[in-house]
Amino acid sequence: MTGFLDATDLEITRVLSAIRAGADAPHVDPALVRLIEQRLRQLAAGRMRGERADHTLSTTELVNEAYLRIAGPDRDWENRALFFGAAVEAMRRILVEHARARSTEKRGGGVQRVTFEDLRIAHAEPDTDLLALDEAMQSLEAEDPRLAKVVRLRYFGGFTIAEVADLLGTSPATVKRDWSYARARLLTLMTQ
Amino acid sequence: MDGRQQRIRELFDAALKSRDRNAFITAATTGDPEMAAELQRLLAAHDETGLLPRFDAAAALASIPTDASSRDEAGEHHIISRLSRGLSGRYELSRQVGEGGMATVYLARDVRHARDVAIKVMRPALFGRDTLARFLQEIRLTARLHHPHILPLFDSGEIDGTPYYVMPHIEGVTLAHRIHEAGQLSVGEALGIAGQVASALDYAHANKVVHRDIKPGNVLLRRDATFVCDFGIGFAFEGTARTPLTDPGRAVGSPSYMSPEQVSGDSRVDERTDVYALACVVYEMLAGEPPYFGRNPRTVMMRHVQDPIPLLSSARPGLGEEVDAVFRIALAKSAADRYATAGAFVQRLAQAAVVHPRRREFGLLQPSDGFASPLFEQQEAPPSVLEQTVRICTARDNVKIAWAESGNGPPLVKAANWLSHLEHDAKSPMWRHWWGGLSRHHTLIRYDERGQGLSDWNAADISFEAWVADLEAVVDAAGLDRFTLLGVSKGGPIAVAYAHRHPERVERLVLLGAYPQGRARAGDAQWETKARVEVELVKLGWGQENPAHRQVFSSLFFPEADPQRIAWFNELQRVTASPENAARIMEAAFDIDVTAQARALRVPTLVFHCQNEERVPVAAGRHLASLIPGAEFVALESRNHIPLEHEPAWTQFLEIFEEFTGRS
Numbered sequence: 001m002t003g004f005l006d007a008t009d010l011e012i013t014r015v016l017s018a019i020r021a022g023a024d025a026p027h028v029d030p031a032l033v034r035l036i037e038q039r040l041r042q043l044a045a046g047r048m049r050g051e052r053a054d055h056t057l058s059t060t061e062l063v064n065e066a067y068l069r070i071a072g073p074d075r076d077w078e079n080r081a082l083f084f085g086a087a088v089e090a091m092r093r094i095l096v097e098h099a100r101a102r103s104t105e106k107r108g109g110g111v112q113r114v115t116f117e118d119l120r121i122a123h124a125e126p127d128t129d130l131l132a133l134d135e136a137m138q139s140l141e142a143e144d145p146r147l148a149k150v151v152r153l154r155y156f157g158g159f160t161i162a163e164v165a166d167l168l169g170t171s172p173a174t175v176k177r178d179w180s181y182a183r184a185r186l187l188t189l190m191t192q
Numbered sequence: 193m194d195g196r197q198q199r200i201r202e203l204f205d206a207a208l209k210s211r212d213r214n215a216f217i218t219a220a221t222t223g224d225p226e227m228a229a230e231l232q233r234l235l236a237a238h239d240e241t242g243l244l245p246r247f248d249a250a251a252a253l254a255s256i257p258t259d260a261s262s263r264d265e266a267g268e269h270h271i272i273s274r275l276s277r278g279l280s281g282r283y284e285l286s287r288q289v290g291e292g293g294m295a296t297v298y299l300a301r302d303v304r305h306a307r308d309v310a311i312k313v314m315r316p317a318l319f320g321r322d323t324l325a326r327f328l329q330e331i332r333l334t335a336r337l338h339h340p341h342i343l344p345l346f347d348s349g350e351i352d353g354t355p356y357y358v359m360p361h362i363e364g365v366t367l368a369h370r371i372h373e374a375g376q377l378s379v380g381e382a383l384g385i386a387g388q389v390a391s392a393l394d395y396a397h398a399n400k401v402v403h404r405d406i407k408p409g410n411v412l413l414r415r416d417a418t419f420v421c422d423f424g425i426g427f428a429f430e431g432t433a434r435t436p437l438t439d440p441g442r443a444v445g446s447p448s449y450m451s452p453e454q455v456s457g458d459s460r461v462d463e464r465t466d467v468y469a470l471a472c473v474v475y476e477m478l479a480g481e482p483p484y485f486g487r488n489p490r491t492v493m494m495r496h497v498q499d500p501i502p503l504l505s506s507a508r509p510g511l512g513e514e515v516d517a518v519f520r521i522a523l524a525k526s527a528a529d530r531y532a533t534a535g536a537f538v539q540r541l542a543q544a545a546v547v548h549p550r551r552r553e554f555g556l557l558q559p560s561d562g563f564a565s566p567l568f569e570q571q572e573a574p575p576s577v578l579e580q581t582v583r584i585c586t587a588r589d590n591v592k593i594a595w596a597e598s599g600n601g602p603p604l605v606k607a608a609n610w611l612s613h614l615e616h617d618a619k620s621p622m623w624r625h626w627w628g629g630l631s632r633h634h635t636l637i638r639y640d641e642r643g644q645g646l647s648d649w650n651a652a653d654i655s656f657e658a659w660v661a662d663l664e665a666v667v668d669a670a671g672l673d674r675f676t677l678l679g680v681s682k683g684g685p686i687a688v689a690y691a692h693r694h695p696e697r698v699e700r701l702v703l704l705g706a707y708p709q710g711r712a713r714a715g716d717a718q719w720e721t722k723a724r725v726e727v728e729l730v731k732l733g734w735g736q737e738n739p740a741h742r743q744v745f746s747s748l749f750f751p752e753a754d755p756q757r758i759a760w761f762n763e764l765q766r767v768t769a770s771p772e773n774a775a776r777i778m779e780a781a782f783d784i785d786v787t788a789q790a791r792a793l794r795v796p797t798l799v800f801h802c803q804n805e806e807r808v809p810v811a812a813g814r815h816l817a818s819l820i821p822g823a824e825f826v827a828l829e830s831r832n833h834i835p836l837e838h839e840p841a842w843t844q845f846l847e848i849f850e851e852f853t854g855r856s
Contacts, residue, residue, distance in 0.1 A: 013447060044253035059249045071490050091249070098252035129245030143197060155244060180238060181204055187237035187244070188230075 008039045009070050016079045029086060036083075037090035039066050060158035063087045081167050085149065088157035092134070095156065099130040129190075136189035140182065147182040154179055200227060204234050275313065278351030283311060283358070299361060302346070308361040309346060313354060331357045333401055333423045340838035341392035343412065343421035362419060367473070368408035375480045376508065379545050382477040383538065385411065387756030388418035389470060390534035396423070397463040397533070404461065406469035407449045408476065447492040448482040449473060452525045455493045464527040467534050471522035474541065479507035483523060497525065514544035539755040543739070580627070582614055582646065585669035587662050589653055594646035595639035595666045599631025603675035604853070606630070607663050607683035607690065608641035610777055613768045615646060620764065621757050622750065625837040629846045634676070634853070639666045643777055644769035654776045656784050660689045667697065676700045676853055681808065681833065684816065685710075685786040692789035701797040701820075702849060705805065705833050707812035708819055710784035714812065720782075727778050734771035742766060748807050749833045757836065790819035797823040798852050800845055802830040 015032045043065055067083055141148040146168075153164045154175075161179065165172040203220050210216040213235060221228040275298070276285045283300040289310065290297035302309045334345045334357070348357035367385065371377065377385075389411055396403060403410075403423055412419040451468040453461055476482040483502050484495035501523045503516045522537045524530045531537040580598035587593055596614045617623040630636045640647040642662055643654050651658070663686055667675075677698045679687030684706020691698040707714070711723035726745070733741025739762035746753070746761040753761065769777065797820045801813030810827065817825035826848055828841040835841035 010447065041253055044250070062249075062253070095247050095249065095252045099247075130247055133245055177205055180208065181201060181234070183244060184204070184234045184238040187240070188233045191237075 008035055008042065011035055012039065012070055012083075016082060032082075032086040033090045033093065036066065036087050037093055039069075040087070040090055040094065043069075058158060059091050059156065063091065063157055081169070084153065084157065084159075084167050088152040088159075092137075092152055092156045095130060096134045099134075103131060132190045133186060136186045139189050140186060143185075147178055147185070150175060150178045151182050151186065196227070200230055200234070203227075203231055207231060207235060208238070275311075275351060275354070275356070279311075283309065285311070300358075302358070310359045310361045311356050312359065313356040328355060331355065337396055337399060337401065337423070339392050339395045341388045341418055341420060342396065342423075343419045359421070362412045362414050364412055364414040366409050367411035367413055367418075367477070370413055371408055371476060371480070377477040379478065379511075382474060383542050383545065383759065384756050385413070385418050385477065386470065386474045386538045386541070387754045387759075389420055389473070390538040391754040392420040393463070393466050393470060393534040396420075397466070402461065402463055403466050403469075404454070405446060405449075406466050406473060407446045408473055409446075411473070448476075448485065450493055450496055451527070452497045453527055455496050460527070462527065463534075464530045464532070467522060467530050467532075467537055468524075468527070470534050471519060471537060474538075475502075475504055475519060475523070478511065479504055481507070483519075511545065515541065518544045535755060539758065542755050542759050543743075580614070580618060583669070585665050587642065587658070587665045589651075589658070591642050591651045591653075591658075591662075592648040593639055593642060593662050593665060595637060595669065597670070598627060598636050599634055601634045602853075603670070603672050604630060604634035604636050605663075605667060605670075605672065605675050605677050606636065606638040607677065607679040607687040608639050608659065609679075609681040609683035610641070610781070611644070611765060611768050612638070612640050613645040613764060614638070614640055616764060616767065620760055621837065622753070622761055622764070622834070625842060626834075629842075630678075630849075633850060637666065637670050637672070637675075641777070643773040649770060649773060654773070654780050656686070656689075656780060659686050659780075660693070663687075663690050664694075673697065674699050676702065678702045679704075679706055681705045682781050682784070685784045688786045688790050688793065688816075688820075691795050692786075692792055695794060698795050700853060701793070701795045702800070702852065703797070703813075703816065704800040704845070705802060705808050705813065706799070706816055707808050708785070708787050708790050708816045709812075710782045712782035713785045716809075719809070723778070723782060727775050730771055730775045730778060734765065734774055739763070739766075750836065751806060752831045752839075753836060787819060790816060791821070793820045793823075795820075796852075798848070799823050799825045800828055800848075801825070802832060802835065802841060803827045804831045805833045806831070807833040 012032065012035045015029065015035060040062060043062055063084065066087060067080070070083065071080065137148060137151065140151065149168065150164060153159045153167060154161070159167070161172050161175050164179075165175040168175065203217070206220070207213050207216050217228050217231050221231065279285065279300070282304060283302055285298050285300045287299055288296055289299045296313050298311045298313065300309050300311045301307075331345070331348045334343075335348070338344065343359050343362070346358040346360065348355070350356070365373075389406070393403065393406070401423065403420065405422065406420070410420060410422045412421055449469040449472040451461070451465040452458075454465060472482050472484075484492050484499060486492045486495060501520055504519055505511050505513060505516050518537070518541045521529065521540075522531055531540065580596045582594055582596045584592050584594055594614055618627060627636065627638075639662070641659060642648055642651040659682075674697055677687045677691060677700070679685070679701070681704070684703045685708060687701060687703065687706075688708070691701050709715075711720050714720070729741050729744060739746075739759070742762040742765040743758070745765060746758045750757065750761060765774070768774075797817075799813055799817035799820070801808075801810045803810050814825060817823045828835060828845060830836075830839055830841035832839070832841075835845055
């Protein structure tokens with residue numbers, strides 16, 4: 001009964017308002033992440049129904065689409081940084097969960113039937129790498145939350161250096177330095 | 193980042209810029225080979241670009257999130273078991289029944305009181321210092337409010353830092369669900385719901401609480417009543433103290449029902465914000481969609497501020513421009529231009545919906561054959577429908593009098609008063625609590641006076657003497673020897689006259705809102721003039737469909753009633769008597785004088801009177817009590833002629849009445 005307004009969008013807006021009203025919001029809010037995750041999956045499903053199977057879906061496009069649905073054409077919406085912060089965390093969760101599920105399958109976990117499809121992709125191991133990266137991310141988060149934020153936006157969200165700088169309210173030069181270091185640090189953490 | 197890591201980071205940045213990295217590292221890390229090795233590893237990793245694993249977003253997004261949701265379920269299960277442990281012995285949690293932005297609601301069993309309750313628990317994920325404070329605020333606010341249409345608070349507490357509170361479990365649906373299911377609601381149903389929400393809001397506002405998030409999801413519909421819940425983001429606007437909980441620069445609320453001042457983050461959000469939100473909700477009930485909508489919340493919010501107020505009449509052709517005019521005020525962009533109270537808005541809306549000439553299209557208040565009236569049909573039946581038997585007896589002059597019997601116990605006879613209707617009274621929100629309450633420990637006998645209700649409308653004799661004789665006829669028909677006699681309003685002097693004539697039959701006398709002398713005899717010139725004017729009003733406008741003339745009486749009898757009850761009483765007047773009969777009945781009462789009979793009474797008597805009512809001045813009640821030897825006088829705290837269901841005065845009346853009749 002609410003026109004084009006999606007129920008999840010409404011809920012996301014409400015939680016965002018609640019967090020803003022509650023001021024200091026130190027971390028990315030798990031409830032918000034869960035809602036956005038749900039919304040991203042809905043949007044992706046809608047997109048892929050109308051696309052060719054080999055279409056590569058850009059996470060940036062998707063996250064932006066979710067944003068536009070909530071904020072409208074208002075580029076300077078006050079909750080923008082909060083939203084994207086949670087959205088890229090949602091994206092990380094989606095990717096890691098997917099990787100975890102597939103690596104469990106490959107190890108023969110559960111009573112899943114192994115199809116030819118699964119066998120074909122089994123030789124490449126991007127999933128294990130992604131899981132290792134995620135562990136490294138947790139260490140990085142503990143070392144320096146700001147660096148973890150840059151990685152989430154840049155790597156999981158696919159934002160450019162300039163966009164990340166804009167969202168975090170810092171200079172592109174700082175983001176560039178942070179990104180260089182964070183990427184190197186993650187790789188050393190993964191090979192430790 | 194600790195000091196050592198900080199140092200590594202600085203050296204890393206510097207090394208990237210240096211001409212000779214190895215020389216730089218050796219120079220910078222003298223005596224610390226571990227740091228040198230660490231830097232070398234980082235720089236090597238930096239040079240191997242593109243080594244971060246690639247991922248397939250499309251595949252991940254397309255995967256059915258089974259593991260994600262099962263993990264949520266597991267989390268849910270964990271919370272339930274933690275809460276169950278903390279609440280054990282008092283509440284048994286059964287399942288989650290709702291989830292909002294701030295909290296989750298569980299259905300539970302209150303072990304001590306053997307009843308189902310709803311427990312609202314803060315969403316653990318949203319734990320922050322401020323949200324916790326806000327939740328505690330909600331608990332405090334809700335505990336302060338006691339109103340028949342506000343969901344009350346049973347209990348509250350905290351488990352491992354998770355605050356919760358306990359509310360009644362309501363068997364019913366939210367208004368959001370109802371609108372979704374029905375599309376558009378009938379005008380009668382919408383007004384009924386709006387009236388109850390308005391009375392809840394006006395009460396909260398009088399207690400300095402603004403809800404700030406009125407929406408269909410916060411209105412619960414039970415079969416017989418409507419409840420407003422979730423005073424979650426409301427806050428007390430006591431004095432000038434501003435609460436720091438809600439940053440005034442941020443908009444809080446649901447986009448579809450947000451007032452322009454909420455959207456613009458105006459700090460002057462007051463009760464007129466609730467009036468605005470209620471108007472949005474009522475608009476949605478009637479139109480099937482809220483006044484403003486759009487593709488995203490931002491758009492919707494901006495429309496509240498910028499867009500012209502939509503015309504309900506175009507979404508609901510049965511409604512006319514009078515209704516549009518009401519919404520123009522209720523949805524005004526500036527709070528100062530809106531109705532000051534929610535009740536005023538709903539009352540104006542009820543009037544506007546009724547006067548529209550095309551009302552037949554939606555079937556509200558049509559002139560009816562017999563007593564059928566759509567407004568009456570829409571009255572939800574009370575929790576337990578009054579079981580009564582209606583019989584007819586014949587008065588001395590052959591006029592037929594309808595009387596009804598209900599309940600079990602010693603007999604209680606109620607002398608007739610103006611404006612009764614045995615059939616509609618049983619369902620009416622003005623009277624149904626009376627019949628249920630009085631039938632609890634008694635066999636209640638009541639009847640419609642001649643010229644109105646179910647009794648004969650064609651009565652040549654309409655006089656005080658005839659009214660007393662009708663009471664005699666009913667008592668005889670019921671075959672009663674001795675009973676408690678109750679007289680309300682004009683029924684008072686009739687009961688006094690009867691008790692004087694038949695002292696052996698009247699065990700006790702109870703009077704409410706009664707008077708010893710009619711308006712021409714009381715020696716109050718102003719009261720008499722008003723009475724004459726009222727008779728003229730009745731002659732002129734009583735029979736018209738426009739309830740304006742009848743509204744005058746409704747407001748005099750029940751200044752505190754909500755719009756729904758006022759509308760009901762307006763309609764009751766129309767179906768109860770013809771304008772001619774109503775005028776004759778009123779005039780016949782002018783010359784009542786039972787002063788002498790009252791002085792001669794020797795019956796235990798209890799006289800009630802609502803202290804601030806406007807229909808019969810409390811002085812008249814006191815005067816009557818002073819005339820009857822040994823009579824006890826009880827002043828009730830109410831502005832209405834007859835206490836309404838939700839008023840403490842009603843509970844007080846019933847308690848004292850039952851104590852007096854030895855039935856408590």
